[in-house]
Structures are given as structure tokens and as C-alpha cells.
Amino acid sequence: xxxxxxxxxxxxxxxxxxxxxxxxxxxxxxxxxxxxxxxxxxxxxxxxxxxxxxxxxxxxxxxxxxxxxxxxxxxxxxxxxxxxxxxxxxxxxxxxxxxxxxxxxxxxxxxxxxxxxxxxxxxxxxxxxxxxxxxxxxxxxxxxxxxxxxxxxxxxxxxxxxxxxxxxxxxxxxxxxxxxxxxxxxxxxxxxxxxxxxxxxxxxxxxxxxxxxxxxxxxxxxxxxxxxxxxxxxxxxxxxxxxxxxxxxxxxxxxxxxxxxxxxxxxxxxxxxxxxxxxxxxxxxxxxxxxxxxxxxxxxxxxxxxxxxxxxxxxxxxxxxxxxxxxxxxxxxxxxxxxxxxxxxxxxxxxxxxxxxxxxxxxxxxxxxxxxxxxxxxxxxxxxxxxxxxxxxxxxxxxxxxxxxxxxxxxxxxxxxxxxxxxxxxxxxxxxxxxxxxxxxxxxxxxxxxxxxxxxxxxxxxxxxxxxxxxxxxxxxxxxxxxxxxxxxxxxxxxxxxxxxxxxxxxxxxxxxxxxxxxxxxxxxxxxxxxxxxxxxxxxxxxxxxxxxxxxxxxxxxxxxxxxxxxxxxxxxxxxxxxxxxxxxxxxxxxxxxxxxxxxxxxxxxxxxxxxxxxxxxxxxxx
Amino acid sequence: xxxxxxxxxxxxxxxxxxxxxxxxxxxxxxxxxxxxxxxxxxxxxxxxxxxxxxxxxxxxxxxxxxxxxxxxxxxxxxxxxxxxxxxxxxxxxxxxxxxxxxxxxxxxxxxxxxxxxxxxxxxxxxxxxxxxxxxxxxxxxxxxxxxxxxxxxxxxxxxxxxxxxxxxxxxxxxxxxxxxxxxxxxxxxxxxxxxxxxxxxxxxxxxxxxxxxxxxxxxxxxxxxxxxxxxxxxxxxxxxxxxxxxxxxxxxxxxxxxxxxxxxxxxxxxxxxxxxxxxxxxxxxxxxxxxxxxxxxxxxxxxxxxxxxxx
Numbered sequence: 001x002x003x004x005x006x007x008x009x010x011x012x013x014x015x016x017x018x019x020x021x022x023x024x025x026x027x028x029x030x031x032x033x034x035x036x037x038x039x040x041x042x043x044x045x046x047x048x049x050x051x052x053x054x055x056x057x058x059x060x061x062x063x064x065x066x067x068x069x070x071x072x073x074x075x076x077x078x079x080x081x082x083x084x085x086x087x088x089x090x091x092x093x094x095x096x097x098x099x100x101x102x103x104x105x106x107x108x109x110x111x112x113x114x115x116x117x118x119x120x121x122x123x124x125x126x127x128x129x130x131x132x133x134x135x136x137x138x139x140x141x142x143x144x145x146x147x148x149x150x151x152x153x154x155x156x157x158x159x160x161x162x163x164x165x166x167x168x169x170x171x172x173x174x175x176x177x178x179x180x181x182x183x184x185x186x187x188x189x190x191x192x193x194x195x196x197x198x199x200x201x202x203x204x205x206x207x208x209x210x211x212x213x214x215x216x217x218x219x220x221x222x223x224x225x226x227x228x229x230x231x232x233x234x235x236x237x238x239x240x241x242x243x244x245x246x247x248x249x250x251x252x253x254x255x256x257x258x259x260x261x262x263x264x265x266x267x268x269x270x271x272x273x274x275x276x277x278x279x280x281x282x283x284x285x286x287x288x289x290x291x292x293x294x295x296x297x298x299x300x301x302x303x304x305x306x307x308x309x310x311x312x313x314x315x316x317x318x319x320x321x322x323x324x325x326x327x328x329x330x331x332x333x334x335x336x337x338x339x340x341x342x343x344x345x346x347x348x349x350x351x352x353x354x355x356x357x358x359x360x361x362x363x364x365x366x367x368x369x370x371x372x373x374x375x376x377x378x379x380x381x382x383x384x385x386x387x388x389x390x391x392x393x394x395x396x397x398x399x400x401x402x403x404x405x406x407x408x409x410x411x412x413x414x415x416x417x418x419x420x421x422x423x424x425x426x427x428x429x430x431x432x433x434x435x436x437x438x439x440x441x442x443x444x445x446x447x448x449x450x451x452x453x454x455x456x457x458x459x460x461x462x463x464x465x466x467x468x469x470x471x472x473x474x475x476x477x478x479x480x481x482x483x484x485x486x487x488x489x490x491x492x493x494x495x496x497x498x499x500x501x502x503x504x505x506x507x508x509x510x511x512x513x514x515x516x517x518x519x520x521x522x523x524x525x526x527x528x529x530x531x532x533x534x535x536x537x538x539x540x541x542x543x544x545x546x547x548x549x550x551x552x553x554x555x556x557x558x559x560x561x562x563x564x565x566x567x568x569x570x571x572x573x574x575x576x577x578x579x580x581x582x583x584x585x586x587x588x589x590x591x592x593x594x595x596x597x598x599x600x601x602x603x604x605x606x607x608x609x610x611x612x613x614x615x616x617x618x619x620x621x622x623x
Numbered sequence: 624x625x626x627x628x629x630x631x632x633x634x635x636x637x638x639x640x641x642x643x644x645x646x647x648x649x650x651x652x653x654x655x656x657x658x659x660x661x662x663x664x665x666x667x668x669x670x671x672x673x674x675x676x677x678x679x680x681x682x683x684x685x686x687x688x689x690x691x692x693x694x695x696x697x698x699x700x701x702x703x704x705x706x707x708x709x710x711x712x713x714x715x716x717x718x719x720x721x722x723x724x725x726x727x728x729x730x731x732x733x734x735x736x737x738x739x740x741x742x743x744x745x746x747x748x749x750x751x752x753x754x755x756x757x758x759x760x761x762x763x764x765x766x767x768x769x770x771x772x773x774x775x776x777x778x779x780x781x782x783x784x785x786x787x788x789x790x791x792x793x794x795x796x797x798x799x800x801x802x803x804x805x806x807x808x809x810x811x812x813x814x815x816x817x818x819x820x821x822x823x824x825x826x827x828x829x830x831x832x833x834x835x836x837x838x839x840x841x842x843x844x845x846x847x848x849x850x851x852x853x854x855x856x857x858x859x860x861x862x863x864x865x866x867x868x869x870x871x872x873x874x875x876x877x878x879x880x881x882x883x884x885x886x887x888x889x890x891x892x893x894x895x896x897x898x899x900x901x902x903x904x905x906x907x908x909x910x911x912x913x914x915x916x917x918x919x920x921x922x923x924x925x926x927x928x929x930x931x932x933x934x
Contacts, residue, residue, distance in 0.1 A: 125884070133752065274745075275723035443749035445722055452675065452743040459882035467876035471869055478865070510884055511813050517877050518820060518892065521870030528869065529831070532862040539630075558834050561778065562827035568770045569823025573816055576763035581816045588820065 002545040004608035012605045015597070016492060022499035025108040025119040031064060032083040032450075033105035035252040036073040036090060036098050043071035048098075052090065059089045069113065072252075076105050080450060099250025102270035102450075120502040121253070122269075123509030125580055126457050128450035129269040130277060134242070134440040138262045141234030141438035142227055143171040144330075146181055149205075149220065151326045153183060153198050154310070160197035162190065165214070166309050180221035187215035194218060231262070234438040237332070239264050242440075245281040255507075259578055264440070274447045286439065287331035290323035291363070292371040292403065298322040314375060316400035323373045323400070328363045329356045339424040344417040346424035357412030364409045374402040374416055377439070396439070460513035467517050468494070471524060479531050481610065481621030486527040489603045493523045496594040497587065504586075512583035519591025522566065526599035529555040535622055544617040552604055559600070563592050631857045636849045639909035646794060646906055653801020662804050665811035668757045670750030672714040672722070674729055679739035681707040690732045705883035709743075722747045760815045767822050768792065775826070779833060781920040787911035788829050791902040795825040798898040799891050813888040821895025828863050828903030835859050836908065840918040848916055852908045860904070867900045 036052055038044060045068075052073055053066050063086065064076040077083040083102060090100040104127055106119045124131050146169045157164050165184040170177045185194055191209055195218060199207060208219050222230075235258055242264060243256045255267040271277055293311040302320035307313040314321045333356025340349050352360055363372075377398045402416050471490065475483035497516060501508060534551030542550060567589060574585035611617050666673045676682075684701050687710060691699045696714055704711035717725060726745050733740035775788045796818050803810050835855040843851065874896065878889035 135751075274726070275721075278723075443752050444747065446746040447722075447726075447744060449741070449743040451677075451741070456882060456884065459880060459885075463877045463880035463885075466880055467873035470872045470876060474869060474872065510881075511816060511888060514813075514877055514881065514885055514888055517873045518870075521866075521873045522824070524869040525827070525866040528862055528866045532859075532865065536858070558831045561830040561834065565771055565774060565826040565830070566820070566823035568774060569767045569819045572763050572767040572770060573819045576759055576766070577812075577816065581812050584813070584816045584820075 002548055002608055002612040004605055004612060008601060009605055012602050015496070016602075019492070019496040019499040022117060022502050023495045025106055025112050025117050026498050026502055028106050028108040028119065030104040030106050030119075031076040031078070032080045033077065033103050034075045034083055034086050034090065035101045035103045035250075036075070036094075037071070037101075037250050039097055039099055039250075044068050044073045049073050051094070052098075055089055055093055056086055059085070061086045061089055067110070074103070074105050101250050101252040102272075103252035104270075118502065118505075120498060121505055121507040122453075122457070123507045123512065123580055123583055124267055124269060124446070124448055124453070125510045126453050126460070126508065127269050128272070128448045128453035129267065130271040130274050131444075131446040131448075131579070132266040132268075132278065132281075132442060133259070133444035134238075134264045134266070135443045136235050136238050136262050136264060137439040137441070138231040138234055139171065142179055142222070142230050143169065144438070145226075145230045146171070146179065146222070147325075148327065149202070150181055152201065153181075154326060156197045156200060157183070157194065160193065162194050162197055164189070164194065177219075177221070179227055180219060182210075183218040183220075184212070184214065185216050185218070189216060191216050191218070235262065235264065238438060238440060242266055242281060249277065249281070263443075265579070270450070272447070272449065274445065278442065278445070286377040287334075288375040288377065289328040289330075289360075290326065290373050290375060291328060291367055292373055293322040293324050294370065296322055314373070314398060314400045316373075316403055321373060321400045321403060323375065328372065329359050332356075333359070337428040339428040340415070342415060342417055346419045347415045347417040348419065348424050348428045349415045350413070352412040354412075360414070361409065361411035364406050364411070368406055368408060371403050371405050373400045375399070376401040456510050460510055464494075464513060464517055464520075468520060471520065475524070475527075477623075479623045482531050482534075482607070483623065485603055485606045485610070486524065486531070486599075488606060489527065489598045490520055490523055492602055493591070493594050493598040494520065496598065497591055500590050500594065501587070504590075506586050507583060508587075509580035509583040511580045512587045515584040515587030515591065519587060519595060522563070522591065523595035523599060525562065526555075526559045526595055527603060529558050530599070530603070531622060534620070538620065538622070544620045545611060547620070548607060548611060552600070556600070559596065563596060567592050631860055632853070633857060633860075634853060635856050635905060636853050636909060636912060639905065639912070642905035642909065646902070649801065650794065650797055653797050653804065656804040657797075657800050660804050660807075662800070662810040663807045664757075665809045666713065666746065666748050666753065667812040668753050668760070668810070670716045670748045670753035672717060672725055672748075673746045674712040674714075674725075674742060675704060675709065675744045676712070676729075676733055677709045677741050677743055678733075678737050679708070680737070682710045683736070684710065686736055687712070687733065690736055691729075694728065694732050709883075711883075716750045756812070760812070763815065764796065764818060764822070767819050768796075771822060771826060778830075781916070783911045783914040783916040783920055784833055784836075786914050787907040787909070788826060788833070790910050791829050791899075791907035792822060792826055794902045794906060795895050795898040796822055799894045802894050803887075803891070808887055808890060811887055813885065814891045817888045817891035817895065821892065821899065825895060825899035825902065828859075828867075828900060829907040831862065832856055832859050832903055832908055833911075836911075836916075837921045840921050844918045844922065846918075848912060848918065851918075852912055852916075856904055856908060863900060863904065867896055870896055 036044065036048075038048065049066055049068055052075065053063075056063055056075070061082055062078065063082065064078055066073065066075040068074070075086060077086065087100050087102060090098065094100075104122075106113075108117075108119060150167045150169055153167055163186060165186055167181060167183050169181040171179065183194065183198065185191065195207060195209065198218065198220075199205075205220050206223070210217050210219055239256055239258055243254075246254045246256055246266065246268065251268045251271055253269055255265075257265055259265045266281065268277065290312070293308070296308045296311060298313070298320040301307050301311070301313050301322055307322060310325050311322045312325055314323055329352065333352050334350060335353050336351040338349050340347050375398055377396065402419065404417060468490070472487045475486045475490075477483070479486060494516065497519060501512075530551050533555045534547045537547035537550045538544065570585050570588040570592065574582060574589060577585050611620065682703065684703065687701045688699070691701065691712065700713045702711050703709065712729065714725070722745060725747075726742065729745075730740075730742045733742065771792055772789055775785045775792075776782075779785050779788065799818055799821060802808075803814065832855055835858055836852060839846075839851045839855050839858075871893065874889050874892045877885055878893060881889060
């Protein structure tokens, strides 16, 4: 007798219904749409929506519907031309308070959206947009950490009244002592006292003493763990900053994620103006605040080509400026920046976080009347061809954008004046989005037009539908009723896969669609293994019901085995792949799981319904 | 409907020398071409600029090439891509010029040829990213092979079957590489994805055949190994061909309808699936036989069993 446990039926029915529900929104097509959000990040209300509707009405831009979803206003259009007209209208009339972005809105009914059921996310190759891959200068971040230790040691040694010759830092590139620094002491110096002074606030560091020709020196090398932590911090901080910058632009559903050891990828759906976007989000601007070195002459240092010990030589408007190596604060410590106009002209008003404010307070208490410089650091990568091979050279441009006298003691709120009219606005925008803690370089970009994305969707969908139909016909001809069961199960597999993708919010790319198609092929395989086995058992003279049972049981190990290897390959692909290929890997991995479920449980449930129970079956419709 | 109404009895094992010869020749051509000509690597792996553009009417490739040359882009490969209206242009890495400038320039060139020309996508890959991806892709392929080898060792108890499976698994991706190298089909990241899928998938049939071999040895221990292998392959033949036909149906649909972006991907899958079917029928079992596979290798007698359970 052929039986199938009741709980397994329930499981199959439950999973199928849940899958249908979650997959449903993905089967609706999408409309071109405009997303409008408020610049101050408050939720859109119906009054604001009314303003937009009125504007579009007055500009005679037809739209299908407008509604508020999750604090954003969404306006749908019949075609891309209307969408673009609407964007121009909104940018033209409402740009001061609102940010608009091109997007797609699913035609799924509103109730699905309201209960949180959303279509699966589409990759950039399917919806158009801008893809940027940045490399983070992690070594720069590590040398920044060394610099901060250097300043700390200078302070501690000065506080303990221990004289030292200099502190030299060694970065990782081309030095025998990577990621380390050396405190040079004069001959006959009190080494234990110096050691105690630097160790006081830095119990976690390891120091060693060496004897050089000119006298003793204390060495401190960063451990691998410290370097790794610092690198991770730099990448994470930069990721947040890029995220903030992207959010300032109001792009719909942007993705900013870490990729590998030192890269960050940014995906901006619907963005077409690559140049402007790159300029704003990729601006590698870091700020440093340093006090002016008034003991030495900047012009002399410039003539000599070398700054005095403890100072750095910069240029401001082409003229040399000497600033102390000691950092007051870095751009990391800013919490807000707004452009204003003061009696001295355009200015940027700055707010600092707690530690930054404390540092600034200490600094200004001691330095009223002295001048503080704001150093603007921008990093670019230049590629030149040497012997036919491209060679990358990183260029760092450091310039003092402002050198102003500290008029009084201040801590976490102050203004930078002496800027040009346009400069204040740009600077404040960059500062507000957060400065990058380590310089980044754009190493890959891809801009996909919306029409290409639409084409890809249509092509992928056609291939899937035609492929599925061909299989359905073939299976029905080859296996009759069992073929129909296999077809139902295949369809369920595609639905289940779609549901899982929607739930996981994994974005689907064109190779991802190819993965769905390939999964269908793999899912058929499991059914074929079972059915061929059943046919074989029948040929051996086994009763139909026993043949079905034997078919499922004996085919299991083959199905399992053949899927394990495909799964292993998918796993490698997932780990190695990025973007579109990773989407293929995810689909492949999920597809293996869903196809095992549908062909082992789903197909058995249907076949048991057809042939199971105490009935007497004499013939199976298996072709 | 059935492919084989009666159980088949093709003498696969007695003709194996011929199939070995065919495989060796194909592999030698593939390897020779791979090292001699190399692959036509896409910019994913070399770095550079790739532009896709569409014209309102059929594009005049020669005019585009000439216009590009006049503008200083020497020997930029221009090809039809998908349809006669769409073209793809490939440029070597452009040092010191940013993508916006290239975009404006190319757009200008194309629009002087036809004002309706539309630049549909532009991709700029740094040369460093390319070489990094190249080594990562190699690592991924080798990693997948290594994982599958470990799995095979673990799964088949005897090195004789493992050797057959491993050679069959190596056979298929090498042929894919060979065809891509000979035909100069652009080799991009998605092709690597397809090759990994092929590596994972190609073992599938071999596993099914080997499973059957074990079963046949169980039921008829005294039968000559050569006959057992022939029987096993014949008994699974209908299934092998059936699943491959069905998979090929969808992959061919993908090749025909999926658009130019998936051409290389589906081509790799088609070659891989055909090669995988062939190698699992003609190669993997035959090698096991030549390695001296016997019933004893698969059927541990009761006193040997504990030994087998050891890792």
C-alpha cells in the first residue's frame, strides 16, 4: 500500500500557499515611477503629496497614480518619457525642500504592499543604474593610526618633560620596518623614564629599546591584530560615509556594501547622470585641523624643500604654510556642517562630537590668538602606460583651505570663515555627509541605461517562459500523467524559488534569471531519476504501488549525491563571485534546496493522491 | 514515449580505446589552443572600457570603426551585439581619462553618424581589478575542483572509481575552455559561473552510473566487471539522455532568447552538458575498469566492513 504521512501533506500545502503569497508581487510588471522624499528626512504627508500632484497637473505631466509608501511619495507613470518630464518638473520647482529619484513601482495591488509583501529586488543589469566599485586605501588608514600614536607620544613625552630628538613613522610601503614608529632619544637619555611616559596611556602597545649610532631609540610596531582592526574600521567608516552621501542624493533603494578585503561597491538604481554623482559621492576629501607652526619660517622651509622637525609644509593659495604635525582633530569628529553667511563673508558652521569638542576646547584654551589651519586632502589615482602596461600612481593633494586666527575659546561649535561663495556650500555638503576616514579610488564603474535593463528583463522572461513550456510539453508526452505531476512540481519550484528570493531580498540579475532556468533543468533531473526507476521496477514485474515506493526510495541517494556536487560548486561561486554572478550562485544554491523539496515531497504527495490508499491499481500512466 | 523501448545493450567497454583516443585528441587541441592562443578575455579580466550602443537602423560597423579611428581610438574592436542595430565597442584601459569624458566623446562620434544613436551602457574596469579577478576566477575554478575531488574520494570508497570520476570532471571544463579558446568567444565572468556550474553538474551522471554499478555488483557478484559496467551504463542510459535533453532544452532557450549578455554563459553550459554526458557514458566507467575495478572494491566482505567505516 502506498502511503504518505498526513503531516507531510500539511507541510507541502502550507509551503505552497506561503510561497504563492510571497512570490505573488514578483509576478506583476512594474511602472516607471518617481520617488520624492523630503530633504530633512521627515516622512512625506498628504499635503506634500498634494503639492506634487498639483505641480504635475499644472505642468501637464500625466501620471497614473500617486501615493505615500513608507514615508516616501511614489508617483507612477505610463512611460519613461512622462517619468523624466516629472523629474525635471519636481527638480525645477521643489528642489529646495525635496529630493526626487527615478525608480520602478510594482503594479501589485496596494494590499500586498501594505502587508509587507514586496517583489524581489532587481539587479542593476535589469533595471538600469550606476555601479561603482571603490578601493579603500587601507594602508593610508594604518599610517593615520601611526600618526595619531606619534602625536600622543609627543604629548606624553612633553608632559613628562623628557626631551627627544624626533619621532619617525614607517609605513608599510618600501620600508624594512613596516607599520612601526621609532622615538629617537639623545645620547645618554633616561630611557626607562621615556619608556614609562609613552607606556602610561598605551598599555596595549609593545615597545622595545634599540641602540642606534646617535643614541637610544624606542620602537613600537603595530601588531597584526591592530592593523586588521584599523583596516576594518576604515572600511566600515567609509562605507557609512558613502551611505550617507548616497542618502543625501535621495536615490531609491541604493546599496552600499563592503566587497572583499578592501573594496566597497555602490549600486544606484535609476541613476543616469554618472559624472555628477561620482563627483559628489566619491569625493575623497578628508579634513584635518592643525595649528600653525609660528616658530619657523614657512618661506625658508619651502626654499629648503623640507619642513623643520615636528612640522608639515603645505600650500595655501600657492603660498607656503607651515603647520604642526600634531593633529587637533580630523574630519571624523564632525557631526554637522552647514553653510552660512557671516560678517566675514561665506562660512561653514561646524559641530563636533564629544571627543572632538574636548580636543578643540583644550586646543583653543592654549592657543587663543594663534592661527589654526584647515587641511583639505584629496586623493586621486593616475594611470600611465609604462612599456604598454598601465601603472597606477596615487597622488595626494593636500592644501590648506583656511588659516584663521582663533578668536576665543570654543569647543564643539565654531565657524570656518574666509571661504569663497561657492566653496562654503560644497564644503558643508561634503563635511555633512561625513568625511572618509581613508582615501578611496574608483576602480570600476558601469552605467546601464534603463532601456537596456528593460530589454534584459524581457529577454530573461521570454527564455524562462519558452524553456518552461517546452519542458512541460516534453514531460507530458514522455511521462503522461506522471509528466503532468512533474510539471506541477516544476512550476511550484519556480514559485518557491521566487518567494525565497523575495523574502531574502536578494537582488536578481540576468545571470540570476539564467540560474532559475538552469534550476528548472536540475529539478527535472530529480523527477526523471524517480520515474525511470519506477518504469524499471514495473518492467521487473513489481506491482504499481510497490514500484512507486521503490522508485522514490532507490532514486533518493542518486538525487542527493548529484545535488551535493552542484551545491559545492554553487558555494564556491557564491564565495568568489560578486554582483550578477553572485546572484546566479544564490539562485543555484536556493534552487537545489527547493528542487529537492518539491521533487521528493511535492511530487510524492501528488502521486500518492493519485495512486495511493487501499485502491487496487493495475496500471500507471507513466508513458 | 520512450527513447529506448527495450533495454539497450551497447558494448561501451569494448569500444573504449576509440573513445579514449577521441577524448585525448580533443583535450590536446583544447589545452594547446588554451596555452597557444589563450582566451578572448572580456574586460572583466583585462580592464578597459566597454560600450554598448544602439542605432535606430542597422549599424554600419565599418563607418563606426572609421569614425573611432579618426577620433584617435586605434583598433577599437566594434562588433554587432545581439541585433544588427546594436553594437559593442571595446577600448583598452584609458589612462587619465575619466568615464564621463569617454562617454561624451563616443556619444558624439556615434551621433554624428546617426543622430538617433543611443549609448545604452558603459562599463569601465580598472586594469588592477581585471588582473585581481583573473586570479580570483582561477582560484575559484581550482577550489571547486578540489572540493569535488575531496567529495569524490570520500564518496566512492575505491580510488578506481574516484580516478574515473576525477578524470571525467577535469575533462568537461577543459573542453569548455578549448571551445572558447578556438572560437574566440568572449570569456567573461558569467562564463566562469557557467563553468563552475558545469563542474558541479558534470559529476551528476557519473554518480548515477557509479551508484548503479555498486548495485549491480551487489546482485551479481560473479559477473565479469566489464559486463557489469556495460549493463549499468545501459540501464541508466535512458535517464542520462532524458535529463540532458530536458536541460539542453532550457539552456538552448536561454541561448536563443536570453540576449547577447547571456550568449557566452549559455554556450559554456551547452558544451559542458554535452561533454558531461559523453564523459559519464564513455570515459569515467571505462577508466575505472582499466584501473582494475572489481566487485571486491565496492562490496566489503563482512570482516572488512569496520575498516571501511574509518575515515
